[in-house]
Amino acid sequence: MIIVVSEHASDAEVERLIGDVEARGVSVKAVQGEERRVFGLVGDVSEIDAEGLLRGGLVEKVMKVSAPYKLSGRSFHPEDTVVTAGGAGTDKAVVGDGAFLVAAGPCSVESEEQILKIAQDVKRSGAGLLRGGAFKPRSSPYSFQGLGLDGLELLKIASRKTGLGILTEIMSQEYLPDFERDVDVIQIGARNMQNFTLLREVGRLGKPVLLKRGPSSTIDEMLMAADYILMPGKAQVILCERGIRTFETATRNTLDVSAVPILKKRSHLPVMVDPSHGTGYWDLVEPMALAAVAAGADGLVIEVHDQPARALCDGQQSITPAVFDSLMRRVARIREALS
C-alpha cells in the first residue's frame, strides 16, 4: 500500500501516523520525492484500513498494490477453473477452459406445459442447462413474483424429462435446503450480488453458483463477492455479466462486453454473459450473444419463450425457440472462427 501525505500535515503528525501504522506490524518506507511525502507500507497490510487512513486530510491518497480479491483471482489460481454441474439423472453441464455452456429458458416458470415445451426446444438446439425463474425479484411489489416452490417442482419435471440440469435464482435463505437438493446451478441475482448473508450461506453448500454482476458493481466488487462464496471452500463459482446501469435509455442496461476479457484476465473462473437482461430487447439478444462469444465468453444465459408477447415477465427480452435455434448455429460458427 502506498500513501501520499497531505502537504499540510506537520512533521509531528506524520511521525504519529507512521507510529500508528508500525504498531500494526507493518513497516513504513519513505519514497523520497520533491513535492510530497510518500510512503510504502510493507508487510501484512490487511489490517490497515485504507479509507480510515484518509481520515482528516493527513493522508491524501492511497493506492493499494494488491488486488482486493484473492480466491477468485488468477494469482491465487493461474489455471482456468472448470465448473461441472449436474449428475445422477441429468446431463453433465461443463463450463470453463474451453468448455462452452448455454443456459436457456423462460424468464419465469409459468406452467408444466410451458416449461417442458421450452426445455425440449432449447435442448434440441444445444442448450446445456434449463434456466427459469421460480422466485422472481421484481422492482414492483405489484408485478408477478413467480410460482415459488411450485415453480421449482415444474422445473424438476422438465429436468427429469429432458435431462437438462436446472439453473434458477435463490432469493432467500429459507429455501437453501430445497435449492441444495433440487437445483444444479444456484443463481445469485444481480440485486443480491452484495447480499453478503446469502453469498455466505450459498457458499456453504457444495454446489455450483452463478453469480450475476450487480447493475452498479465494479468488476473488482464482483470478484470480492465471488470470494464471499468461495471462502467456505465448497462451492464452485461461475461469473455472469448482465449489464450495468448507465445514462443510456435505449437499452435496459448497458451490457459491458469488455468485462469478459477483463474477468478472464483477473480471474480463473468461467464467465458467462446474459444478453437478454443485459439489453432488455429481444432483437438485441443475438448480436450481443455473438459479441460476447467473440470477446471470449465461456457461455451464455438466454431467455427463451414460446409466446414472448404473453410472457408473465420480461417478454420483451425473450426470443422464440426458433430464433434461439438460429442463434445457436451462429454462435457455433463464431466459436469455430475463433479457434
Place this chain on the structure above:
Amino acid sequence: MIIVVSEHASDAEVERLIGDVEARGVSVKAVQGEERRVFGLVGDVSEIDAEGLLRGGLVEKVMKVSAPYKLSGRSFHPEDTVVTAGGAGTDKAVVGDGAFLVAAGPCSVESEEQILKIAQDVKRSGAGLLRGGAFKPRSSPYSFQGLGLDGLELLKIASRKTGLGILTEIMSQEYLPDFERDVDVIQIGARNMQNFTLLREVGRLGKPVLLKRGPSSTIDEMLMAADYILMPGKAQVILCERGIRTFETATRNTLDVSAVPILKKRSHLPVMVDPSHGTGYWDLVEPMALAAVAAGADGLVIEVHDQPARALCDGQQSITPAVFDSLMRRVARIREALS
C-alpha cells in the same frame, strides 16, 4: 397506459394486439394522429406488462400514466406521515411533518466504552437516535464484519444509559426476532434495498424502518421498495438518501440532494439524508448536511467517532463529537432561516 404502435405493424397484427389487451378487461382508445398509431389503455392496467407489450417491435413505446408505487405515494396519502420511534425506556424519536431527527453514532460498534461515550456526546449535542453498526455489509470479505449480536448488546447498554433509541442495520432474516425486540428503527442498507425477501419480512414487524436508497436505484424504484415494506400494513417507513454511484471519483458516492424535494413531492414519507456515506469524506459531511437541510430534509444520519483515524471502518467519513456539536448548531440556524 399509452402505447405507440410500430410503423411496421400490419393492421392484422394491431387488431390482434388490441384483442389481447381487451381480453384482460382493459379498454383501448385510439388517439388519431398522422404518423403513428397511438392507443390509450384504460381501466385496470395492473395486469398489463408494459415491457411485455414492447416485445417484437409491434409496440414501440409505452408510457405509464400512473406512478409505479402506491402506498408510499402522495396520491394515496396526501398528508405528511410522522414516524415515531422509541418507547418504554427510551426517548421518543419523531420525524416528519416538521419534526426533525438526527441519528448519530459510529459506523460500527467496537466496544462498550466507545459506544457509550459517543452516545453520550451525540445526545448532548441533540441527536435523537443512536446509530451504530452491529452487522456490517462490507464489499470485501476480508474487512471487519461487525460484532454481530454482541454489538447489539452494546448498543442496548448505551441506549439504556442515555435514553437514545437504536438505529441499526439488519442483514439477515435470521435476526428478525432480535431486531424486533431490541431495535427502535431497523435499517435496510443500500445494498439490500432490493432484497425483496428482507423488505417483506421487515414489513411484517410493527417497527419503524429506515430504507436507504440503493446506489444505482432510481427514486421510483426506492418508492416501490418502500411499498414492499408497507404492504403488510404494519411498518412505518423513513426514506434515506445516501448517494448514488456516478462516474465522479472525488467522492465515494454522489449525494443526490435533489432527491429530497422530489421524494417530498412524490411521497408522504419522511426523508432523511446520510452525508457521511453520501460523500465518504469527513470534511464534506457538514456542508452536505447543511445542503440537505436547506433542501428540505426531515433529518440526518451522521457517522460520529471519537477517534476516526482508528475507526475499524469508514473512519474517513466520520466526524468527531466536537465537529458534530458545531454541525448541530449550524443545522439549527439553517432550519430557523428556512422557517
Place this chain on the structure above:
Amino acid sequence: MIIVVSEHASDAEVERLIGDVEARGVSVKAVQGEERRVFGLVGDVSEIDAEGLLRGGLVEKVMKVSAPYKLSGRSFHPEDTVVTAGGAGTDKAVVGDGAFLVAAGPCSVESEEQILKIAQDVKRSGAGLLRGGAFKPRSSPYSFQGLGLDGLELLKIASRKTGLGILTEIMSQEYLPDFERDVDVIQIGARNMQNFTLLREVGRLGKPVLLKRGPSSTIDEMLMAADYILMPGKAQVILCERGIRTFETATRNTLDVSAVPILKKRSHLPVMVDPSHGTGYWDLVEPMALAAVAAGADGLVIEVHDQPARALCDGQQSITPAVFDSLMRRVARIREALS
C-alpha cells in the same frame, strides 16, 4: 405527442392549456381514462416545446411519438447508406451496406518516419484508411497537443506514398480549408460531438465525416448531432461508437457494443467502432474489435503504434503492427462466420 395532465390542474387551467396548443395549429384529442386526463397532440408538433409544456406542474408527463432525429433516421432513408472516401491519388475507402472498412494508425503523428512506417504496415494488413492525430484534444493543457498543420503535412506524405486516405480530427473552424483540401474523412471527436458550430461548418463541406459518440451522449443525441452535419445536404456521415463514461474504472470508457445494432436499426448510416479509445487498454482491443464485428459493425478505428511504450499519447491503448495484422485475420474469420 402525448401529454398527461397533473391531477391537481383545474378544468380552467386545462382549457387554457388546450387553447395555447391549438393556437399553434395542433389539434388536441382527449384519451378518456379513469385516473388522469391524457391528450394526444396531433399535427405539426415541431413548434411545441415538450419541456416547456411540463412547466408549472400543469402537464406531468410528455411522450414524443416520433424520433427526435430525421435525416439520419431509417424512416427517412430505409436503405443502408454507403460512404465512399478518397479519390484521385488515394485508394477508394468504402463503408456501409456490406462494405467493411478499417482505419488504423497512431494516436498522434510524431514524425515522417513513424507515420510512414505505420501506414505501410497497416496497409499491408488490410487497413483502408490511415488514422492519425495532427490536432489532439487533451484533457490537460500540459499534455502533448499534436503537431498541428505540420502533422497534417506528414499524413499527406504517408498518404501519397501508400495510397491510404487520411482520417484525422478537426478541432477548430479555422482549419476548415486545410481539412477540405487534404483530408479524406474528417473526424469530429467525442468531446466535440455537441460543438454545434463545428458540426454545421463541417457539414457545409462535401466530405465524409466520422462522428464519434460523446462519452455521455445518448444514441438519440448522437443521431441529432448527425442531423446537424447532414442538414446542409452535402456531407456523408459515418457514426462511430467509442465508449461511454460509466462508474466502472477497469476501463477508460465502457464500450457500448449494443449501440451497434441499435444504430443500425434506427439509422441508415454506416457504424464503425473504436475499441482503442473505447477500452483504453491495448490487450482489450482485439477481443472488443471482434465483439464489435460480431455485433454487426461496418468498420473499425484502431490505434496502431510501432513503439507503443514510447508513444507521445495513448500508448497504453495502441497495439503493434504485428498484433494488428493478427487481429485483421481474426476479424476476417469472424466476418466470414457471420455471412
Place this chain on the structure above:
Amino acid sequence: MIIVVSEHASDAEVERLIGDVEARGVSVKAVQGEERRVFGLVGDVSEIDAEGLLRGGLVEKVMKVSAPYKLSGRSFHPEDTVVTAGGAGTDKAVVGDGAFLVAAGPCSVESEEQILKIAQDVKRSGAGLLRGGAFKPRSSPYSFQGLGLDGLELLKIASRKTGLGILTEIMSQEYLPDFERDVDVIQIGARNMQNFTLLREVGRLGKPVLLKRGPSSTIDEMLMAADYILMPGKAQVILCERGIRTFETATRNTLDVSAVPILKKRSHLPVMVDPSHGTGYWDLVEPMALAAVAAGADGLVIEVHDQPARALCDGQQSITPAVFDSLMRRVARIREALS
C-alpha cells in the same frame, strides 16, 4: 508518480523500463515490498506519460502524486480569488472570497420587451448580472437556436437601461470580437467545456469567464479546463456546477452539490451553481439554490422568465420573477445563518 510493476515482468524488462524513465531526467526509487515491485518516480515527471507507462502490462498501476491542474489549484494560489465584472456604464459584479453574486434572466433572449422586463425584475430582487442566451446550443437542430447577434443587441439595451452586466454563452470563435466588446462575463457552456480551441481563445481576452462543468466531466477535468483558460494569463475564471449525467431520470441532470465544497478546497476560484439546468424543473430550483448556498457556493445562475409556459426554450426549468424574488429573500436568510 508511483508505479507498480506487473508480477509477470522479467528483471530485464524492469531494468529497461527504469532506463527509459531515467533517460527523461527522472530518478527512480524502489519501494521494497514483499509481493510487488513498486517504484517512486521523482523529479519533473511532466514528460512521463502515465498512461503510456501502463502499456504492455509491464506497469500495472500508476498513481499520480500531484494534482493534474496547476493554475486553478489552491497550492498555486492559496487565497480565494475574487472576480470582478462590469465597468463603465454597468454595475460592478463581484464574486468570491465572501462576495456573493446572482446571475438571472431567461434561457434565451426573445424580444426587447421580454429581456428588459425580466432584467428590471431580477435587478429589483438583487441579481448582479443579467443572463440570457443569444446563441443557444440545442441537442436538436430543429429546436430554436437563439437570436444570435440580434439577441446580443437586445441584451445590451437591457444592460444599458438597468446597469446589469451581461452573462451570455459563446459558441464559436467567430464572435470573439463581439463578446470581447459587449459581454461582461463570457460563458463557456457545458457542452463546450472540453472545446479546447474555444477555451484557449477565450483565455486570450481580458475578460471574466464562467466555465460550466461538462455533464460527464470530473471535477479534476473541470479544473484542467480552467487551466486552459488561465494559461495565457489574462482571463479570470468562475467555475459553475450545473449537474452531471447519471442514470436517474427524475431530473434532467443530477446536481452535484458536493462539487461546491470540493472545488472550494481544491481551487481558489469562485464557484457558482446553476440549479435551473442542474435539475430541469422549476419547482426544484429554490430548494437546490438554497442547498447550494448552504454548501458554500459563491453565487447562483438562475433562469427567470415572466411567462415560463411560453418560453421558447427550457420553460420547464424557469421560475417567474415573483418566485425569484422570494428565493432571493430565502437565500439571504441562509447566508446570514451561515455567517
